[in-house]
Amino acid sequence: MNDDRPRRSDGTRAAILRAARERFAADGYERATIRAIAADAAIDPSMVMRYYGNKERLFAAAAEFDLRLPDLSATPAGQAAAVLVGHFLERWEGDETLMALLRAGVTNPAAAERMREIFAAQLMPVAERLSPDQPQTRAGLVASQILGLALCRYVLKLPPMAALDRAELIAWVNPAVEHYLLGTPVGGGPRGS
């Protein structure tokens, strides 16, 4: 079915994708217009439709993302959290896709679903390898902490978080993430009263 030979239009396709990621990251799903993306890629808006069908499918293509998380089960327990946080910050700053996912995921259901997929397929396995006890909850808590960090630092730009040095940031956050990954789970299920 698929024809994977290189095509003459591969350059254009890539330019569209690059521009789409930039715009989705800067403006979110609804304010990023196909016309603006096409202008950035220096082609006609109709080309975007030809290659990606519609805006929703364009976003789906632009929001393909691999966190490339390292396997932390071989890392000394005391360093796993710091490695994880450092890796995440690097992935965030080196690629606009995560910004696009967060900006779009807050208002667009398909983007939110994509974030859930990435979470389930990429972060949860890491937690499972580290702790056999309630790994899903642990992964969720780590995601909360890390996404909250990104939200405050890169999106909302709360002054104290945006100004913080990276090493300081990791040092602050490290104990919290470690607690989520390896700490004692809270006792018992839901209680009465």
Add this chain to the structure above:
Amino acid sequence: MNDDRPRRSDGTRAAILRAARERFAADGYERATIRAIAADAAIDPSMVMRYYGNKERLFAAAAEFDLRLPDLSATPAGQAAAVLVGHFLERWEGDETLMALLRAGVTNPAAAERMREIFAAQLMPVAERLSPDQPQTRAGLVASQILGLALCRYVLKLPPMAALDRAELIAWVNPAVEHYLLGTPVGGGPRGS
């Protein structure tokens, strides 16, 4: 200048504001349309313009918000974090304004600025009263954790976070927030290499 006498239109004004909060919370700034808000309030869209001028000012009015944070300096140190997190969850679930702020703040600069104001005016004083050492950073870290929580639980609805019992959630998050509020600050500033 202001005439604070009750007006005949106060009911309509309130209905508009209520509908606006609902729509902004559910859809974010750009997808929440004045027409839809007016329809929810069962009036004509032009009334929205008459009473609030334009969409931006309507949002500003709808996004007025008081966290009503308690003064934690009288709370026993071991409970301050739990009280704070519990209070925040209650505020979140009992009022749509925070949802509107988060959904809008991610793509709308004015909404982001409003979040920064609320953070600086309402959360930072609490941190300052609790710890004289780097209170701004501490407040920022608490905001990161708490907003990340809300993002994953209420907006993205990551299954493990959405399913978590409230008491369990507080028990998990409590040590992290406590660490941010009262823990030892990380040594030294930026280091070489």
Add this chain to the structure above:
DNA sequence: AGCAGAAGTCAACGGGCGTTGGCCTACAGT
């Protein structure tokens, strides 16, 4: 009762959006 002004309705505007289809253009296979 009569009137001024507030409250509310209605229809329209200009503009930007996603999307479509028709039309050139240039290259690859013969």
Add this chain to the structure above:
DNA sequence: ACTGTAGGCCAACGCCCGTTGACTTCTGCT
């Protein structure tokens, strides 16, 4: 050299948006 086809451009469509201004209705005051 010819031709089919993929790549690309242009103009337009229908839709929905924020916003405007003119018009009607209601109400409280004298």
